[in-house]
Amino acid sequence: MSGLKNSPFGKRLRASHQETDDEAPRRNRPRINPIFGVAPTTRSTPTSTPSLDSRPNTAESSGGPESPAELPRIARDYGDRFVPSRDNGDMRTSYHLRDEGGPSTPSKNRIIPSESDALKEQANAIFNSILHTEVTPPSPRRSLSPTRPVTIASGAAAAPPSTPTRRRLFAYSSPSASNPGTPTRRLDTPTDEAYSMSPVRAESRKLLESPRRQLRSVCKTPYRVLDAPELADDFYLNLVDWSSTNVLGVGLGSCVYLWTAHNAAVSKLCDLAEHNDTISSVSWVQKLTRSNKGTTLAVGTLAGRLHIYDANTLQLQRTYQQAHSQRIGALAWNAHVLSSGSRDRSVHHRDVREPTTRPFKRCTGHRQEVCGLKWSGDGGPQSANLASGGNDNKVCIWDLRGSKRASGLARGANSIGSAGEDSGPGDAPLWKFHEHTAAVKALAWDPHVSGVLATGGGTQDKHIRFWNVINGTMLNELDTGSQVCNLIWSLTSHELVSTHGFSSTTAQNQICIWKYPTLNMVASLTGHTNRVLYLAMSPDGETIVTGAGDETLRFWNAFPKKEKNESQKESRLDYGRLIR
Structure with a gap:
């Protein structure tokens, strides 16, 4: 140790300690040593030093009784070696590893990530499983040591242990199922881990x-972006609709423009500036009939x-x-x-058609x-x-065929029946x-299952709920963590698209694709x-178009x-096709 004290490193170390002790009474904050961190001070008032994993303590800031008392600092004589202390370390809590009890229960709140899709989620799940298997493998089952039963008489002390006599110290026997204490691993097995050439365990390889x-x-970038000047940033308007003849109608300010998809031709339909009016909603006729070609x-x-x-x-x-x-603000067609x-x-x-x-x-069932x-079009x-x-x-x-739900029927657990108190006679909602x-602006009827409706709430709700309108019950709900602006079902797969706005997280203005009924995010x-x-x-x-207050229209595959084969399928019960 004398050599260390007289070495240049020891002299610099003693000089740094002396300088710290001299300057401590003159400074209110501790001096930061470039090698060992915070130097100990000699002041009576304890000084807390935040660490890398420190978090603000609410009870401490408020001066409450839950504030932990700070322990006095102990001066340590550091040497030239750094030996980390693992006494307080816990690998399971430090790395947030899963428990052995089984998978954790998923939370009901679904927060939309900024960048996620089904492929990434599957890869992350596999990676987490392999990491858990490699870092914390399951402990081998060890047999308990044989114990001698001790009989304790009532009111008497236990008998002291005694050394067994006339018994062999070592017992030699072949492995068998009747003797669980005998090791069952056989090194002559070719599948044993001792002969494996893989860097991972057998569970990970499996x-x-x-x-x-x-x-x-799903492609994450739009294949086409169109400028849409004066596209209103208003939640209560519906200014974009796509016709069955592949023409997109957009309301921009006081004008309506038509964009033909197959040749990208743009035409101006109308201009209401001379009437001092502004477009608030557009809607195409989706049904193709002899009298209506879908161009209205x-x-x-x-x-x-x-x-x-x-x-x-x-x-x-x-x-x-x-x-x-x-x-x-809202329009919907049902034939004529x-x-x-x-x-x-x-x-x-x-x-x-009527003059x-x-x-x-x-129908007057709303108070605002x-x-x-949205009409059901299945x-x-x-x-x-x-x-x-x-x-x-x-x-x-609403059911316009005349069937109304009787007010005396029992009301469902997730719904309330017809409200006649704010409706006129004969127009109560079903x-x-x-x-x-x-x-609630986002509405979408499931084209694959009759009677299923999806609805989305605004900023204070952030939920997508699914209803069975046949019996008036709620089937499921999904907390997206963001304002739900629109919903639409896929025609080619049982999936749902939702567009979002304001959010309580960093992810905003998302376009999400959900798999139904599992409600797993696809992209x-x-x-x-x-x-x-x-x-x-x-x-x-196959394609969706989205519009936003940034005055752009984006097209996504x-x-x-x-x-x-799906379009060529014909029912055997359709005897009309046999008529010539």
Whole structure:
């Protein structure tokens, strides 16, 4: 040790300690030593030094009784070697390893990651399993040491242990199942780990070599981006819709533009600037009939007017001047019936073939603005149902065929029945759901399962809920952690697309694809810098277009192509095809 004290390193060390002791009374903060960290001080007031893993203590900052008392510092004489102390280390807690008890229960809250898809999630799950197997392998089962039974008499002390006599110290026997204390590992087995050439264990090799489910890869970048100047950043408007004839209609300010997908031609349909009006909603007729070729476009305005245009001739067919007393934010077609939802809290139904301008039916089930409308279009027994979402956080299911839910029926656990207190006679909703805690704009009917509706809530709700409108029950719910702006079902797979806006996490303005009914995320698409308020799907079901307040329209290849054999399938019960 004398050589160390007289060495240049020892002299520098003593000089640093002396300088620290001299300057300690003059300074309020500890001196940082470049080699050993914080130097000990001689002041009576303890000084806390944050470490790399330190976290703010709420009780300590508030001066509460839960503040831990700080222990006095002990001066240590450090040498020239650093030996880490592993007394307080715990590998399981330090690396957040899983317990041996089994998989943990997943949380109900689903936070949308900034960049994620099914392939990454599968790879991360495999990596975590292999890391868990390699770092903390299961302990080998060890047999307990044989113990001699000791009989303790009541009120008497236990007998002291005694050395066994007339017994061999070592016992030699062949491994057998009857003797569990005998080791069963045989080194002459060719599959033993002692002869393995792989750097990982047998469990990890089995996991890596096992077949995995083939997942669909989704392109994370849009294949086309269009500028959309004056595209309003308003949650309550619906300004983008894609027709069955492959024409995209977009409302920009006071104008409506048509973009033809197969040749990228752009045409201007109308301009309401001369009427001092602004576009608030657009909707195409989706049904193709002999009298309606799918080229009719309905346009709603902020002044409450409703215009019907023919996209082929770019001509105005008719106008409803006083369709509503306030803006029309939602439109939905059912064959020739046009339903419109307004800020005046009512839903009007009109047959565009009739010459009268008055609606043949009114529905007043909402107490605030109606911001979402969607007809069920599966062609089944529920095709006459209309779903409406409002700013009053309610979802109403309407049946215009005349069947109304009796007020005396028992109400479901997840829904409340027809509300006649705020509706006129004969127009009570079939079901009224109250579970959402924010405005409901996103509505989508499942095209694969009849009677299933998906709804999405706003900023204060962040949930996607699935309903069975046949019995009025909630099937499932998903907390996305972000404002749900739009929902749409895939036509080629049982998947759901949701677009998002404001979020409580770093992930915002996402476009997410979910697998139903497992609700696992297939992909998360990013690119918009504002809330993704508008969503539409191409007629073939492969492409979606999204619009946002950043005044851009982005086209994504979201879904696989429809199989050729699927379109050629014919039912054996369809005897009409045999008629010539």
